[in-house]
Amino acid sequence: MSLTAPIVDTETVLSVENLSVYYGNFLALKDVNLSIPQHYVTAFIGSSGCGKSTLLRCLNRMNELIFGSRVLGKINYRGTDLYAPTVDPVDVRRQIGMVFQKPNPFPKSIYENIAYPIRINGYQGDVEELVEQSLRDAALWDEVKDKLKQNALSLSGGQQQRLCIARALAIEPDLLLMDEPCSALDPISTARIEELIQQLSQQYTIVIVTHNMQQASRVSQMTAFFNTTSDEAGSGHGYLAEYGSTEQIFSDPAQDVTRDYVSGRVG
Amino acid sequence: MSENLAVSRPVSRWKPQRKLSQWSERIVYCLFGAFALLSIATTAGIIASLIVEAIEFFKVVPFTQFLFDREWTPLFANPQYGVFVLIFATLMTATIALSVAIPLGILSAIYLSEYAPPRLRRWLKPALEILAGIPSVVHGYFALIFVTPILQALIPGVEVFNALSAGLVMGIAILPLVASLSEDAIFAVPQSLRQGAYALGTTRREAIQNVVLPGALSGIVGACILGMARAVGETMIVTIAAGQNPRPINPDLSFLDPRISVQTMTSFIVQVSQGDAPVNSIEYKTIFAVGMTLFTLTLLLNICSFWFVNRFREKYE
Ligand SMILES: Nc1ncnc2c1ncn2[C@@H]1O[C@H](COP(=O)(O)OP(=O)(O)OP(=O)(O)O)[C@@H](O)[C@H]1O
Ligand SMILES: [Mg+2]
Numbered sequence: 001m002s003l004t005a006p007i008v009d010t011e012t013v014l015s016v017e018n019l020s021v022y023y024g025n026f027l028a029l030k031d032v033n034l035s036i037p038q039h040y041v042t043a044f045i046g047s048s049g050c051g052k053s054t055l056l057r058c059l060n061r062m063n064e065l066i067f068g069s070r071v072l073g074k075i076n077y078r079g080t081d082l083y084a085p086t087v088d089p090v091d092v093r094r095q096i097g098m099v100f101q102k103p104n105p106f107p108k109s110i111y112e113n114i115a116y117p118i119r120i121n122g123y124q125g126d127v128e129e130l131v132e133q134s135l136r137d138a139a140l141w142d143e144v145k146d147k148l149k150q151n152a153l154s155l156s157g158g159q160q161q162r163l164c165i166a167r168a169l170a171i172e173p174d175l176l177l178m179d180e181p182c183s184a185l186d187p188i189s190t191a192r193i194e195e196l197i198q199q200l201s202q203q204y205t206i207v208i209v210t211h212n213m214q215q216a217s218r219v220s221q222m223t224a225f226f227n228t229t230s231d232e233a234g235s236g237h238g239y240l241a242e243y244g245s246t247e248q249i250f251s252d253p254a255q256d257v258t259r260d261y262v263s264g265r266v267g
Numbered sequence: 268m269s270e271n272l273a274v275s276r277p278v279s280r281w282k283p284q285r286k287l288s289q290w291s292e293r294i295v296y297c298l299f300g301a302f303a304l305l306s307i308a309t310t311a312g313i314i315a316s317l318i319v320e321a322i323e324f325f326k327v328v329p330f331t332q333f334l335f336d337r338e339w340t341p342l343f344a345n346p347q348y349g350v351f352v353l354i355f356a357t358l359m360t361a362t363i364a365l366s367v368a369i370p371l372g373i374l375s376a377i378y379l380s381e382y383a384p385p386r387l388r389r390w391l392k393p394a395l396e397i398l399a400g401i402p403s404v405v406h407g408y409f410a411l412i413f414v415t416p417i418l419q420a421l422i423p424g425v426e427v428f429n430a431l432s433a434g435l436v437m438g439i440a441i442l443p444l445v446a447s448l449s450e451d452a453i454f455a456v457p458q459s460l461r462q463g464a465y466a467l468g469t470t471r472r473e474a475i476q477n478v479v480l481p482g483a484l485s486g487i488v489g490a491c492i493l494g495m496a497r498a499v500g501e502t503m504i505v506t507i508a509a510g511q512n513p514r515p516i517n518p519d520l521s522f523l524d525p526r527i528s529v530q531t532m533t534s535f536i537v538q539v540s541q542g543d544a545p546v547n548s549i550e551y552k553t554i555f556a557v558g559m560t561l562f563t564l565t566l567l568l569n570i571c572s573f574w575f576v577n578r579f580r581e582k583y584e
Contacts, residue, residue: 060466062462062465062466065461065462065465067384067385090469090470091468093466093467093468094467094468095468097466097467098462100459100463100466102459104457104462104463105463106460106463106478107481107482108481116467116477117467117468117469120467120468120469120473121467164463167463167467168466168467171467171468
């Protein structure tokens with residue numbers, strides 16, 4: 001996948017500056033600096049435990065729901081400091097949606113799963129129309145249009161995940177965060193969601209965490225590779241090792257660790 | 268078969284003690300089965316004795332009289348057996364108790380599981396459960412000596428023994444049960460659902476109201492019904508604080524006045540058992556008729572609870 005435009009030309013949605021995250025006294029992630037360009041898919045890759053989910057959760061302030069977590073540094077979202085005391089985390093999450101690793105539809109009807117966030121956020125237009133539109137955007141409409149009243153948990157895992165994506169899209173987020181959205185899915189569902197991500201990237205800005213190198217290279221234009229330091233105590237912290245265009249990270253990485261990781265030679 | 272398997276393993280470094288564990292397995296199975304059977308047999312025995320004595324009672328007192336008499340005076344020379352006198356008193360004290368226990372119980376459950384910091388929760392939850400272990404006789408005297416005088420100062424016409432005081436304190440007594448069970452139900456709602464709600468821009472209140480509570484609803488209702496069963500069967504508090512005054516069922520509904528003394532099913536049973544009603548006298552048999560009624564009521568409530576929890580349980584997976 002080649003870049004359609006040089007990176008410098010796009011607007012930056014979000015920029016992370018010197019971000020460190022603690023869980024209690026444990027430093028999980030240290031000094032991250034990166035910026036997320038608009039209408040791009042940015043992939044976070046790296047071995048388990050290096051802080052990808054942690055960083056993702058910081059981007060929409062979900063991390064503060066975890067007891068004992070502490071965020072240092074700055075995140076700028078379209079010119080405003082995301083962590084400024086005047087900023088309401090509810091507004092942040094309203095703008096920056098999230099899809100989780102495990103599908104987590106509400107135990108309500110398929111329709112209600114989508115209509116609920118629409119209503120709760122005070123949508124003024126036709127709710128039913130927007131529900132249909134969201135389901136179409138998530139490539140799920142044809143499969144569920146005849147059973148909207150059914151419980152969402154009766155859907156297959158892949159359908160549930162697309163429902164969760166539809167739910168996130170329904171409130172028209174500016175930025176969509178996805179934490180390993182395909183890890184619980186079969187190859188066919190995965191392919192559908194990857195296709196979906198590519199379509200969505202024309203309208204939305206997406207950040208996706210993935211362990212699947214092919215997936216990262218297929219869907220993303222930017223890739224951030226995270227790594228863990230191994231200090232003498234054995235409890236290393238995560239850090240951003242390298243960030244650049246996906247093409248560069250996969251074909252010509254600047255660092256050896258990145259090359260080893262993307263080529264599957266992880267030491 | 269098993270011998271073949273053993274032979275096929277050339278190295279004999281593995282020698283599981285299958286014989287011994289098979290035996291202990293069997294012994295444990297029989298032992299636990301026996302205990303389970305014992306508890307079932309005990310329950311069956313209790314029910315049987317209740318039924319047998321109740322039948323004896325209904326040989327003397329017709330069932331219609333039991334249901335439709337307007338007074339409850341089994342110890343008088345000209346006895347009347349309107350059991351609804353006791354049922355209404357029971358339901359009144361139970362209703363007062365539940366109007367305390369259910370709202371406070373659910374609110375404290377929501378606080379504990381959703382708002383309290385984990386450290387506080389670790390302390391409060393066991394404290395709540397200890398509260399549930401306070402003997403009800405303590406509650407009874409608390410009602411009589413502490414709560415009743417306060418009520419008398421606040422509300423005109425409150426008697427020394429009254430349904431209100433007993434009901435309120437009974438509410439406090441069953442509050443920990445309702446709170447603790449509701450909290451379990453709320454806490455069991457998967458964290459992923461809460462995160463899903465928050466990620467959609469819901470406030471904490473909205474997430475609780477629209478996602479967490481519906482998910483926990485069946486458990487909470489189950490907790491409330493169990494609390495109701497406890498309130499209906501509660502004995503000590505009503506005996507001590509509500510007195511022994513069966514109010515005739517009059518059209519002016521004066522029997523529903525919570526300020527005065529009433530007699531519940533349980534406190535009637537205590538009253539008769541404390542006196543020396545000779546075995547096989549009609550007074551003696553009344554206990555079983557009332558006991559049977561009480562048992563039926565609580566059984567119905569438990570069935571309701573069971574049905575409700577199963578019917579409305581939301582599956583998360
Ligand atoms: N809620 C938490 N409380 C304490 N420590 C946590 C918590 N969540 C994550 N951590 C720690 O922070 C570090 C980073 O975790 P994180 O989940 O961000 O890793 P990850 O890169 O997403 O890993 P994976 O690829 O396995 O999902 C880990 O060492 C983990 O143990
Ligand atoms: Mg993760």
